[in-house]
Amino acid sequence: MAVVHAPHPPAPSDECLLARLADGERGVLDELFGRYRLLAYRVAHRLLGNEADALDAVQEGFVKALTHLDSFQGRSTFKTWLLRVVSNAALDLGRQRGRRETLSLDAPANGERESVQPLAYEDPGRGLERTDLRRLLNEALATLPEAQRQTFVLHADAELSYRDVAEALGISIGTVMSRLYYARQKLRTYLAERMKP
Amino acid sequence: MRHHQEGGGGVPLPELLVAYTDGQLDPQTRRHVEAWLAKNPDVAAEVEWHRRLTQCWSDTRASDPDPSRWASVLAGIKADLYRPRAPLSRWRQPFVMLCTPLGGIAAAILLLVLVPRSPQPQSADPAPPELAITSEEKLIFVADGDVQLEKVQPDADGMVPKFQRGSESGPPMIVAPLKGAGKHP
Numbered sequence: 001m002a003v004v005h006a007p008h009p010p011a012p013s014d015e016c017l018l019a020r021l022a023d024g025e026r027g028v029l030d031e032l033f034g035r036y037r038l039l040a041y042r043v044a045h046r047l048l049g050n051e052a053d054a055l056d057a058v059q060e061g062f063v064k065a066l067t068h069l070d071s072f073q074g075r076s077t078f079k080t081w082l083l084r085v086v087s088n089a090a091l092d093l094g095r096q097r098g099r100r101e102t103l104s105l106d107a108p109a110n111g112e113r114e115s116v117q118p119l120a121y122e123d124p125g126r127g128l129e130r131t132d133l134r135r136l137l138n139e140a141l142a143t144l145p146e147a148q149r150q151t152f153v154l155h156a157d158a159e160l161s162y163r164d165v166a167e168a169l170g171i172s173i174g175t176v177m178s179r180l181y182y183a184r185q186k187l188r189t190y191l192a193e194r195m196k197p
Numbered sequence: 198m199r200h201h202q203e204g205g206g207g208v209p210l211p212e213l214l215v216a217y218t219d220g221q222l223d224p225q226t227r228r229h230v231e232a233w234l235a236k237n238p239d240v241a242a243e244v245e246w247h248r249r250l251t252q253c254w255s256d257t258r259a260s261d262p263d264p265s266r267w268a269s270v271l272a273g274i275k276a277d278l279y280r281p282r283a284p285l286s287r288w289r290q291p292f293v294m295l296c297t298p299l300g301g302i303a304a305a306i307l308l309l310v311l312v313p314r315s316p317q318p319q320s321a322d323p324a325p326p327e328l329a330i331t332s333e334e335k336l337i338f339v340a341d342g343d344v345q346l347e348k349v350q351p352d353a354d355g356m357v358p359k360f361q362r363g364s365e366s367g368p369p370m371i372v373a374p375l376k377g378a379g380k381h382p
Contacts, residue, residue: 026279033271038261045259055262059270063277134257155219156254162221177212184215184247 014078018069033062036079040086042157047090047149049138057093061086080168083158087150140190148183151176214240218247 012020014035017028040061045054065072065085072081128136141149154165155176162180166173216222217230234240 026275029275029278030271033274037267037270041262042258051259051262051266054259055266055270059273059277062270062274066274066278130257133253137254137257156251157258162216162219174212177216180219181212181215184250187250188246 018078021066022069029066032078036082039079039158040083043083043087043153044090046138046141046153046157047087048094049142053093053097054090057090058086060093061089064089076167077164080160080164083154083160084168087154087158091146091150136191136194137187140187143190144183144186148179148186151179152183155180214244215247218244218251 012031014032017032020028021032037058040058041054044057044061045051048054048057061082065078065082068085072078141152144152151165151169154160154168155162160168162173162176166176169176213222213226213230217227222230234244
């Protein structure tokens with residue numbers, strides 16, 4: 001006898017979840033958080049360089065995004081709106097606390113899953129271990145102007161398209177392209193200077 | 198994304214090459230860039246560098262935090278979003294109920310006292326012309342307690358002369374020509 005699997009119901013849209021949240025259904029918060037927590041964390045961690053600060057920024061970002069939904073007003077997707085708020089929270093936190101030295105505080109803690117396999121990249125990785133490479137890339141990122149840094153992280157870590165980045169930041173796609181180009185040029189210069197044989 | 202940004206001779210702008218490596222070009226523009234790259238292999242190394250940077254970036258993303266950390270963050274979000282407001286204590290409730298209307302009455306009284314009344318109709322007696330200030334220079338108005346008023350005679354120009362007490366300079370004074378002080382009487 002053939003086994004028929006009932007099709008999975010499509011996941012509710014963000015708009016649907018937000019409407020239910022506004023109606024007082026607090027349980028949907030878990031769903032929303034679960035959908036975007038990792039992307040938000042990646043953005044915050046790249047901008048701040050350590051787990052503790054990144055989680056603080058994620059928490060603050062979610063609270064701000066959900067308490068200011070009237071500012072959102074559906075002009076962009078909730079995802080882009082949330083990631084913009086989280087990145088702003090991370091940048092604010094970085095300014096307040098001073099961007100910690102990633103060399104001393106980003107070392108793997110006990111229990112933290114870290115793969116330390118060497119990566120055989122000729123350039124720009126050049127055989128650096130993953131931890132060292134991450135530290136170097138984060139240092140390079142920290143030298144960028146804030147606007148370029150935020151644009152780059154939203155694209156490279158949050159995996160937003162150029163259009164979504166433009167929507168999130170309220171800028172044109174051309175500006176996104178320009179910022180990303182100059183960001184890469186600066187990263188290239190920084191990495192080349194520090195990886196000289 | 199449709200971008201036909203080109204420099205001279207059909208050369209794609211550098212931003213376009215980065216967008217190409219990021220996979221953000223529409224099919225037509227992408228084919229245009231690929232055709233150009235095929236004719237300019239010296240640029241291929243730069244494109245490859247950008248691809249490797251993207252790969253390194255992806256490989257160095259932060260690891261997923263421990264589930265207990267996520268639970269803590271979610272609990273913090275809920276605590277901030279749904280923080281209950283402390284209810285008024287029993288003794289404060291009648292106090293608030295009594296003070297609210299009293300506060301409104303007090304505010305109304307203050308408004309009546311502080312807000313100047315509408316100007317009275319012009320009386321038959323105009324202000325003494327000798328005291329009318331005609332100068333357009335800035336005047337400094339100070340409260341009575343801040344200055345000491347002294348009677349001085351205006352000079353020939355009708356100006357109040359600068360006043361000094363010994364080695365100390367006097368308090369600030371209003372210096373302005375007096376109306377009608379054109380000619381010395």
